[in-house]
Amino acid sequence: MSTQQRPLSGLGDVFGIHRSIEPLGALPQPAQRVSADFTHLYDGELLLAVETLNVDAASFRQMEEAAREAGAAEEAIGDAVAARIVETVNARGKQHNPVTGSGGMLLGRVLQVTPAHPFFGQLKEGSRVATLVSLSLTPLRLDAVTSVRRESTQLDVSGEAVLFGSGAFAVLDGSFSDRLALAILDVAGAAPQVARLVKPGHVVVVLGAGGKSGILCVAEARRQGGPDAVIVGVENHEPAAKELRDLALCTAVISGNARDAVGMRQAVLAATGGREADVTFSCVNVEGAEMAAILCTRHRGTVYFFAMSTSFTRAALGAEGVGRDVDLLIGNGYAENHATHTLDLVRAMPGLRDLFARRYG
Numbered sequence: 502m503s504t505q506q507r508p509l510s511g512l513g514d515v516f517g518i519h520r521s522i523e524p525l526g527a528l529p530q531p532a533q534r535v536s537a538d539f540t541h542l543y544d545g546e547l548l549l550a551v552e553t554l555n556v557d558a559a560s561f562r563q564m565e566e567a568a569r570e571a572g573a574a575e576e577a578i579g580d581a582v583a584a585r586i587v588e589t590v591n592a593r594g595k596q597h598n599p600v601t602g603s604g605g606m607l608l609g610r611v612l613q614v615t616p617a618h619p620f621f622g623q624l625k626e627g628s629r630v631a632t633l634v635s636l637s638l639t640p641l642r643l644d645a646v647t648s649v650r651r652e653s654t655q656l657d658v659s660g661e662a663v664l665f666g667s668g669a670f671a672v673l674d675g676s677f678s679d680r681l682a683l684a685i686l687d688v689a690g691a692a693p694q695v696a697r698l699v700k701p702g703h704v705v706v707v708l709g710a711g712g713k714s715g716i717l718c719v720a721e722a723r724r725q726g727g728p729d730a731v732i733v734g735v736e737n738h739e740p741a742a743k744e745l746r747d748l749a750l751c752t753a754v755i756s757g758n759a760r761d762a763v764g765m766r767q768a769v770l771a772a773t774g775g776r777e778a779d780v781t782f783s784c785v786n787v788e789g790a791e792m793a794a795i796l797c798t799r800h801r802g803t804v805y806f807f808a809m810s811t812s813f814t815r816a817a818l819g820a821e822g823v824g825r826d827v828d829l830l831i832g833n834g835y836a837e838n839h840a841t842h843t844l845d846l847v848r849a850m851p852g853l854r855d856l857f858a859r860r861y862g
Contacts, residue, residue: 732752817829
C-alpha cells in the first residue's frame with residue numbers, strides 16, 4: 502500500500518456530499534453509492550489505511566442468517582459474510598448493508614491529513630485511530646480480507662478509507678488492546694445516553710443485556726441508579742446471561758423472548774414485584790422487539806431503542822395501538838465526549854473490563 506501523498510482536487514464538503522455519486526448531492530449515509538477513488542483526495546478529508554472492520558451486530562447476524570439460508574455450512578459462514586461485505590463495498594463504495602441499513606466502524610492508521618481538515622497539524626501520520634461514525638457513510642476500498650472473527654463481528658482487512666471533516670474518531674493510546682478498544686468504541690454512544698436518563702432508585706429494563714451495548718447500559722444504569730435502582734437484564738443466550746449474573750450489577754437476570762411482548766411484560770413484572778420500568782433500553786439484534794420494550798415501561802416512562810434492528814414505524818404505531826403514553830427515543834451512536842465517557846466507565850469497573858477482555862480482547 503503506497504504512503505505517497507495524494508494530490509488534492511479542490512475543497513470538499515465537511516459532511517461529505519462531494520463523494521456521493523448516486524444520487525449526486527446526497528449526504529453520504531443515505532446515498533446508494535459513494536466514490537471510493539482515493540487516487541486523489543479533497544481538501545478537508547482524512548485518509549486512513551484500514552486494518553479492522555467492526556461490523557454492527559444486527560448487520561453481521563443478518564449476513565450470517567442469509568448465508569445459512571443459502572445453504573452454507575456452519576464452518577463456511579465466516580467466509581460467506583466476508584464475501585458479502587466485499588460485494589457490498591465494491592457496489593456501494595462503503596459497507597452499508599442493504600438489508601439492515603447499518604454499517605459498523607473501523608480501525609486504521611493515518612496516512613494523510615489534508616490542510617482543511619479540523620485536525621491538520623494536530624494528528625500525526627501513522628497514528629492509529631478508531632472511527633466513531635458509521636461505515637454506512639464512510640467511503641471505503643477493500644483490497645483483502647485476511648480473517649473473520651464471528652464472535653466479535655470483526656474482520657481484519659487491508660484497504661483504505663476516508664473520513665470527512667465532520668467525522669468523529671478516537672486516537673488509540675494503547676491502554677486497551679486494539680480489538681478491545683474497537684469493541685468498546687463500537688457502542689460508545691450507549692452509556693452516555695443511559696447517564697442522561699437513569700436517576701437514583703429507577704426501575705430499569707435492558708433487553709439484550711448480555712451483548713456489548715446491553716452490558717454497558719447495565720453498568721451505567723447501576724452507576725447512575727445507585728444501590729436502590731432495580732435493574733432487570735433480559736438475556737436469552739445462557740452463556741451471556743451467566744456472565745451478566747457473575748458481573749453482579751443486575752437485580753435480576755431473566756430469560757425471555759423479546760418478540761413475545763405480553764410474555765416479556767409478565768416476566769419483568771414478576772422480577773420487579775409488579776413495578777413497570779421508568780426507563781427501558783432495547784439492545785437486541787433481532788427484529789420485532791419494539792412492543793416488549795413498550796409494554797414493560799410505565800406511563801410517561803422512556804424507551805430508548807439503541808438496536809439497529811428497530812423499526813421505528815412499528816414502535817410508534819404499536820405504542821399508539823396499545824395506548825401507551827411513553828417517550829420513544831431513537832438511539833444515537835454519537836454523544837458529546839462519548840468515547841472518553843465509555844472508556845472511563847470500563848476502566849472504573851474491573852469486572853466489566855475483564856468480561857470485555859475475555860470476549861473481545
